[in-house]
Amino acid sequence: MTGNATAWHADPALLSAYVDGRLDAVLGASLERHLDRCAECRSAVGPLADRSLLEQAWSTVRERAESPAPPWAIRQARRLGLSEPTGVLLAAAASLRMAWLVGSVVALGFAALATAVSDSTALWPFLLVAPLVPVVGVAASYGPADDPFEALAVTTPYGRTRLVLTRTIAVLVTSLPVALALGLALPGPTWVAAAWLGPALAMLPVMGAIAGFAGPRLASAVVALVWTGTVMASVRALPETWPVEARQQAVYLLLAVVAVAVILVRSRRTRRIGVVL
């Protein structure tokens, strides 16, 4: 194979041997070089190739080129057992909520910083912000204004309720470790670092129950307002840890149980298709 590449053409036997993989490396590479430059030989080699093999190869190329790679966090979560389809849903949600994730970390950071510089004499900034971060995060992944897929999600078998719950868990998984780590780093009683989880986990079903009547935005606003009032009231007249002490935790548990009951009753009685929470 010398001279002008298009001045000669490979004979069918040579092309068949190439397609079957019977040429040695040098001759095969040489013919490939020729095929790059010779349209006539390219069109002659096409029909000789196994059609199904070509389609399989093309399918693999498309698969690699078109399938979006999940974000790093989702890849790690999948290694820990997150199902692949749920990873697809959360990858989309995570990309939609990036601004919220950054905002929540910044808010938590400032709250922890405010508590730290006061040498633990002012725990209230952390106690105020930490339980509200998951509440606001869930509210943000809830309503039509925040979800471009809302109109579709309500008509799919996966369902809006399941989607909201999946995202709620994702919000908790992404926000709780940061808040817990910051809480442990703060001066003051160690148990406070985890005690705020009580009101945080109670506020989610309470918000869900109110949202069924008043919508997620108003529900989260009501919950945030009540929690802010509780924390600020304790600052004036009570010990700073009062909002997360044992007796109050029992109240939060009771509220959570009532809220879950309201949600369940509504989900059974409502005739509003697509709306459970």
Add this chain to the structure above:
Amino acid sequence: MSVELNGVGKSYGGTPALRSVDLSLGTGVTGLLGPNGAGKTTLLRIAATSIAADGGDVRLLGRDPHESHAELTEIRRELGYLPQELGYPSDMTTFGFVEYVAVLKEWDERRARHREVRRVLDLVGLGDLAGKRVSRLSGGQRRRAGLAQALIGSPRLLVLDEPTTGLDPTQRAQLRRTLSVVGHESSVLLSTHQTEDVAALCERVVVLADGQVRFDGTVVDLVATAVGQVWLTDSAVPQAAVTWRTGTGRHRVVGGPRPPGAEAAEPTLEDAYLLMLGPDAAPLPA
């Protein structure tokens, strides 16, 4: 029957959007025509299980969507829906967008899901744009991406709210070809402002006005209601039900008494539609 509505009503804040609508749809493509505010989107949302009717009986694909969540889920497994307004996340690729909906439709096995996503993208002519961000697609391409997600799983009931919005004539022709194939095995209910789409695609047409069904029949039957009531004149005819100056400089007159010296014209679907809605109807956009 895929869709059976009996005496279905729906109000928003005391304002009725649908008033006792009766409708039965089987396999094939049905076009829903009507002016803005006629109740088309409300009707489609009820058929897509997006909202519930206030009253009346609704059966979709032989099931009652109000009976239980299990029944509702069974309906949704065989339903495709393109809403009038659909958000497109700016940071998603076209493939990612359709794949997300495929997961919501329970396509859990990755390889099968990817094959299905590629199939529907090829079906709407977006196969080559699968890796492009949705934010960089044109309006017509986004609409086709929306249609692609509705076609996932070859649903038995396809509900499309103005699928031709934003499409150029070539894309509309392609959409018609796609839907005519889908309509052989599925029930397609679509709303549109394009009467030529209905004429070219739909075996059946339903005209909705003021929340009520004004006409329900074949396109030929609707056109037949305007026979003998459409004329061409050289000057304007103020007493006509609807009239406008055409591109040839002559005036098309629909309804009202026959103008002196008028030339009878072959009625179109748009003529019949305008005649049915009366003098308040404006000519549809071309």
